[in-house]
Amino acid sequence: MKPLLFSNDVQFWYETLRSFGHIAYGGADFGEVVSTSGRIVEGDYGSWHDEWLATADRVAGEARRALEAGHPVSARDGFLRASNYYRSAEFFLHGTPCDPRHDHAYERSVECFHAAAALFTPRIEPVRIPYEGGTLPGYLYRADTSATPRPTVIMHNGFDGTAEEMHYFGAMAGVERGYTVLAFDGPGQPGPLHRDGLVFRPDWENVVGPVLDFALTLPEVDGDRVALLGNSMGGLLAPRAAAFERRLAAVIALDGVYDLGRAVTNIVPGDRGELERRLRAASDPELDAQLDDLIAANPVMRWAFNHGMYVMGADTPRAFGAAYLDYHLRDGIAEQIKCPALICEAAEDLFFAGQARQLYDHLTCPKTLIEFTSEEGADAHCQAGAQRLALARIYDWLDDTLHHRYAAG
Structure with a gap:
């Protein structure tokens, strides 16, 4: 989709489009x-923060006054938008992890979501999911108050993105259709x-496993019909988990990604094997x-590397690139998925162009590919x-x- 705002900064435009999209829910x-958006100085992170915070x-x-x-x-509606x-x-x-502004805004985002959640019927319940001696935060959405086991989407x-944002990216859509939904934040x-301080880990099955353990204790969850959406x-991450977690009845990749390392190796000319070696080397001033x-030259790279160092616990852009290499479905991982898989593909994906189809082609399970197009206004990531x-x-x-699974079972 051609930018309607921020024509010289595609990353600012995409994040604006993201909020336009959330109008739907x-x-x-x-x-x-x-x-x-009209008050923001294009490309200025401080201006972006200040104007969105003011709104x-x-x-x-x-x-708060309405309540x-x-x-x-x-x-409820105001808290949700806020x-x-x-x-x-x-x-x-996130390029400056110690910046108190992002802790403040994040905590306010969660507080406002909790305030909105308490005003839904049924109430959206904040939950803490046991995980490796601690907990992961999440939200349980119920279609009604009957405690009837229902098909479920984790x-x-x-x-x-946040667990709170999944309200717009699939949770409310599931509730409207009678599903139980469990949204959560994992490490990173x-x-x-x-x-x-938990950063990302590539073995996502060891995150989804404890979440499934928790979900299967809930009376609203039909344990034979649990799908995972990432x-x-x-x-x-979701297909990676599905390759090893056999309790899933389906997996949905929104959108499909096969190899995160390509996002780094494709931006620097040269042989991939050699570039991987250089990314992992103790020192490489030329690549740095x-x-x-x-x-410096690309707004998408500027944001991605700053944020990537934060969420991967990496000290340098090159260390972040090296960490990204571990996130893939190569080496037969995709082929291990047994449950039905839906792979979504955006025709003009800003970040992972071509990867959805690559993942789809490697799957040997029952599979479906849906391509979303510019004619539909749905071609963005x-x-x-x-x-x-x-x-x-x-x-x-x-x-x-x-x-079909229920009828067959």
């Missing part, structure tokens, strides 16, 4: 996004990273300089801007897949 209002503070204040005045629906705006405010600040975000994602980088030049369309197709596939 109550995470933004069109005028608020346009007005805020979030204003909307949260109005929601105090006895208007719970207005309050939560998303606070999330957006801290998005570009879902998580990716490289830079905002909750565990902000609070416990968003963005989750489009690699090349990466610094790319970061993870179908940002077309969430009603995308989630309708995803849940229609899941309805058919889990119904």
Whole structure:
């Protein structure tokens, strides 16, 4: 989709489109996004933070006053939008992990989401999922209060999104269709990273396993019909988990990713094997300089490397690139998936062009590929801007897949 705003900074435009997309499930209002964007200086991370924070503070204040005045629906809607705006405010600040601004905005985002969650019917329940001596934060969505076992979707975000944001990326769409939904943050994602310093790990099956253990204790969960949905980088992590976790009835990659290392090795000319060796070397000043030049020249690389060092626990851009090499479905991993898989593909994916089809081609399980196009307004990464369309197709596939499993069982 051609940028409508921030024409010289594709990363700023994509993040704006992301909020436009969240309008579909109550995470933004069109005028608020346009007005805020109009005050932002293109390419200026401080300006982005300040303007989104100002909007979030204003909307949260109005929601609080509505609640105090006895208007719970207005309050719920306002808190939900404010939560998303606070999330957006801290998005570009991770190049300086000690910056107090992103801790403040993140905590306010969670607080506002909790305030909104308490006003839904049924209430969206914050949960703590046991994980390696600690817990992972999440949210349990119930279709009703009957405690009836229902088909269930466990879902998580990716490289830079939150469990709260999954409200717009699939949780409410599932509830509308009668599913139980459990959304969570894993290591490297905002909750565990902000609070416990947990960075990403490639063996995502060891994250999903404990989440499944928890889910299967819930009366609302039909243990024979549990699907896993991963968003963005989750489009690699969820299939990775499905390759080793046999309790899943289906897996959804929104969008599909086969090899994160390509995102680094494709931006520097040369043989991949040699580049991998250089990324992992103790010292390579020439490659360090090349990466610094790319970061300075390209707004996507600037954000991705700054954020990537933060979430991977890497000290340098090259160390982040080396860490990324461990995230892949090569070497027969994709071929180990046995449950039905849905792979979504965005025609103009800003980050992982071509990878969804590559993953699809390697699958040997029952599989479906859905391509989203520019004619549909759905060609952006993870179908940002077309969430009603995308989630309708995803849940229609899941309805058919889990119904077939139920009928066969």
